[in-house]
Amino acid sequence: MRKDGEMLERVVDPPTEAEIAAFRLEMLDYYSESGRSFPWRQTRDPWAILVSEIMLQQTQTDRVVPKYIAWLEAYPEPSELVRAPLAEVLGLWSGLGYNRRALALVRASARIVSLGRFPDDEDSLLEFPGVGPYTARAVLAFAFDRPVVLIETNIRSVFLHRFFAAEEGVADSRIAPLVEATLDRSDPRTWYYALMDYGVMLKRSLGNPNSRSAHYARQSPFADSHRRIRGSLLKELGSRGRADANELASALPFSRERVEKALGELKTEGFVAESCGIYRLGD
Numbered sequence: 001m002r003k004d005g006e007m008l009e010r011v012v013d014p015p016t017e018a019e020i021a022a023f024r025l026e027m028l029d030y031y032s033e034s035g036r037s038f039p040w041r042q043t044r045d046p047w048a049i050l051v052s053e054i055m056l057q058q059t060q061t062d063r064v065v066p067k068y069i070a071w072l073e074a075y076p077e078p079s080e081l082v083r084a085p086l087a088e089v090l091g092l093w094s095g096l097g098y099n100r101r102a103l104a105l106v107r108a109s110a111r112i113v114s115l116g117r118f119p120d121d122e123d124s125l126l127e128f129p130g131v132g133p134y135t136a137r138a139v140l141a142f143a144f145d146r147p148v149v150l151i152e153t154n155i156r157s158v159f160l161h162r163f164f165a166a167e168e169g170v171a172d173s174r175i176a177p178l179v180e181a182t183l184d185r186s187d188p189r190t191w192y193y194a195l196m197d198y199g200v201m202l203k204r205s206l207g208n209p210n211s212r213s214a215h216y217a218r219q220s221p222f223a224d225s226h227r228r229i230r231g232s233l234l235k236e237l238g239s240r241g242r243a244d245a246n247e248l249a250s251a252l253p254f255s256r257e258r259v260e261k262a263l264g265e266l267k268t269e270g271f272v273a274e275s276c277g278i279y280r281l282g283d
Contacts, residue, residue: 031194046143078109104130147185154199
């Protein structure tokens, strides 16, 4: 018996083989006719796939494409990134936001070089900085054709639209079994690209199905956000070379307290170094 106010979740019956076949056909037909083309979809190089997935974590595809191409021209192998100065790396990353992702790639490249190979198992990939379960599984699916369960915003949109049309607050734990049941294990790479592109189409034509997800949250405005302070500090230090907190606070439209807080975080994370109150970009 449920308690007062407790919501009962509708049990979704597993799709039949005929329903799965029809679902796959619809997704793959759409992808064949209207699928998007991105440079990371033209490679199976795990390093290139990792770079794309880290860049795409919090940045739209149209902004990622030129940065992805430039990054791989500069650092086609992890060993090139290991040797690169941090100021150069951050300069190339500039415009993507969330600079900690660039540092995560630097540290991941060092680990790959130390291993002497690119790992192809989820546990090893999860040891990389900046890599969570989705990113690890995306690398496995897109670089190694592993039939892993992937859920991201566009994939989630498809399943919310198809299987949970009248529900609110749907958790990924309810979607995952359906993703697994319908997964094309013979070609998971193409299957997930098809789902992603169909999800983009749904958002453009019907609005955002993800608003009915239990995990949906609006992003806070960027103009006065903490990450803008961090990005501005890195840009200012890249231009100045070195400066103290007073100089940085005077040059930027943020309070001294917020600047110092951000500097402390950036120092802890390895983005900046500090000696006797003077800050510079980390090595």
